[in-house]
Amino acid sequence: MMKQSLVVLRLTLHALGGILTTIGIGLIVAGTVTPAWQVVNVTEMHAYREHGLWMDCVYGTDRNLAVHQSNPGMACTFKLDKHPASPVADTGNDHWFHVTTLALLCSAAGLGLVGLSMFCCAYCIRVAYIFWAVNTGICMVLACSAVIMFFHVANEFQHRMLHTLTEVYEQKMGYSFWLAVAGSAVYVACLLVNVLCAIIVYVVPSTHTERPRGWMMVNQHEDTLV
Template sequence: MIFNIQNNMTKVIKITRYSLIILSGILLVIAVGSSVAAILTPAWQTVYLAEFQSEHEHGLWIDCTITKKFIKGITHNTHCTYKFENGYMQESGIHPEEEQHKFHEWHKVVLVLFGTAILSALTALCFSFCALCIRISAIVTNVTALIAAMSSSFAMAVFFISSHRNDIRFVPGITYTYEQTKGYSYYLGLGSMIAYIFAFIISVLATVMAFLHERQQNDTSNKSYPKSRLNGESPIPTGPTSIAV
């Protein structure tokens, strides 16, 4: 009876551990995909300039302008430029939103932090496959997942604080001043940060289950019973060792 309970507990812990590792891996894949999509897309901040009938999307390294033209219906023209293009920067002196197209240092910091998060998450994903057999791999997975979660959190914090500077948040027009709003790229980055954090928490739980599984196996293997009870034999009573006079 005791052995059956211990075996059932071992199976439950093992299944829970495998499920947590798989869930953590899925979250890491989602986080990496969201991070890459957030970096590659330009809509971290968006603003519609009614005076020019154009929507401007400002990203971490690329900016796009979507212009509407009412010629035989509504047509949309999209023009994208890189923040690090020297030619564009030289012509940006006459642009009303020139500050938005500069490649600021905080842009570079956000890119580096997201790159660190992606590399750490990929490392954690690789070690998570080995965590099923090698216990030390689970610890490495936790450390790298923590680095990914912290890096993405710092990246989002840097962007959030920097994007609220007056020279970044507000875009001057000819007669109006427009306020930028967060675009879909920002929410992709925010979603990846949340996925990184949950992946780290779940990987820690999986590691705890791994240690519990090993402890349960050790307790089961070290458990012993008297041979007489295992063989169904009754113990032989022993008599007195001395005779009273």
């Protein structure tokens, strides 16, 4: 009865780990592709600005705000574009922390996909649980490092304050940042699940049965015939 309960617990944790990994990847990707990492309402220009890792967007009614408009009142430009999206003064061309954050989050999402392949293999190969836990730990470190670094640098005065001709506005963290934070938190939970699952598999090996490989089955059949 105890063994059966542990098997059910392992399978439940296995499925939960896969679900959490998928959710974590989705949140990280959603935070990366959306532009609202820092947001500010520029009342002087009747515009709402969103600063992302690779793209900046301006929402407003002034048609002079747009360089490339997909719809009226909205303009988006790439972060490294030489032409600003609006006459509102930019926070500067020091985008190293945007690029670094983007690289860390993309790495975390990419390794998360690798983790999903280990999730599929772990059902048949016990050691895959160890690699899955290590992979998830690396994803967690990358994602947490990205959001912590961005939060620290973005709150420095030169990156937090937006200067216009007559006013100074304070930028705040947008929903994209909080999506990445949520993704990092999910990776933390996923790591705990992976570690617990690996402990169950290795402490109580009878809860995990590896499927025999084809050549082993052939050899066993030949030995039986002999």
